Amino acid sequence: MEVRFNYQQANQDAFRAMLKLEDYVKTSGLDATLLEFIKIRASQINGCAFCLDMxxxxxxxxxxxxxxxxxxxxxxxxxxxSDKEKAVLELTEAVVRISEQGVPQDLYERVRAHFDEKEYVNLIMAVNTINAWNRLAISTGMFPKEDK
Known part of the structure; x- marks a missing residue:
């Protein structure tokens, strides 16, 4: 396998914009483990080996x-x-697959039992950000390096 090209070098402005999104999510106050759960679950659904490995x-x-x-x-x-983690994982799946059924009201209510409105938006931003990273990695042919 070969990487098609280095998107960071090809378009540094786009890469900096992505880093700003990532920085926002990292400093949003959401639990770091939950953020990694979001990144892994979205990457599983999207089939992004590079992001799954990372x-x-x-x-x-x-x-x-x-x-x-x-x-x-x-x-x-x-x-x-936990119930909180399950709500986040289910929300992640719904947002990644948003065209299938949106975010049903009962899921919204389960998530809101653990998160206020600002945190809810931060969760959506976390899912959106990893979705964008997945799409960049897959579209440019990124793949994990094998451990030796």
């Missing part, structure tokens, strides 16, 4: 258990996630 590594460095990382794609069947 964010699973990041979450391990943060001290998250292998089991919770491995089971993120099957979070509904795993008893290791």
């Amino acid at each position: 964010h699973t590594r990041d979450l391990r460095k943060m001290g998250e258990t292998e089991q919770r990382i491995y089971l993120l794609s099957a979070w509904r069947e795993a008893p290791f996630y």
